[in-house]
Amino acid sequence: MKAINEHSRETSMLITESHTDAGVRLLPFGEIDMATVGQVRDAVIAVLARDKPPAIVLDFKNVSFIDSTGIGELVRCHRAAAVSGSALTVENLAPFPRRQLWATGLLGLFGLADTGHADVVPTAAPTL
Template identity: 35%
Template sequence: METWTVQTPDHTRWAVMGLRGELDLHAAGELREPLLDLITDRGPWLALDLSELHFIDTTGVGLLVRLVHNLREKEGDLALIGPRGQVLRILRWTNLTRLFPVFDSVADVVADPPAD
């Protein structure tokens, strides 16, 4: 079963991928190819909707950190949407909420002005 969905809102630089369930060793391995495909198709501006993600482990955190550095090298960025519960606690405890732009909803991402 897929644990992600992809949205391609118009008039925004961001591609949006929604994650569900857990972002752990198994899920991170399954996400590698879809993430690379999405970045190739849409460019280096990626927003991950974490509102339906209930758990993240060190592998998932490592994936986010590697991904943001990779996207910024390509003059893009990684944003997070709606992290909550255990996921938000881990991101705060590791001080990673300062590393990523964090939006409350997909609508907030879509409203973010395109890059010049």
């Protein structure tokens, strides 16, 4: 297992990397937002350039938050992986990141089943 600790002026994110027979697993820790999304992208691009794995798994078990910037960059990483002949998937989503990907209709793109919206907090109907 290799740890990638990218430094930015504002925020640093730890991303560990491990290799399996199936490909590469990246495990980011923290929140994926405007301050850290570049580090996730750089880790994915570095793996694609260096290893050309058949698959990259982003394991989000330690990611508690993702914003629209992070989601957009995940889509770009997915495209970059596809162009390189690799499949990029996401696993182990916490409730909030899962809800974000569900709301944008992107669960299937990242290899996740859409189990309905059971994990989406319902809102009360407005009263008139």
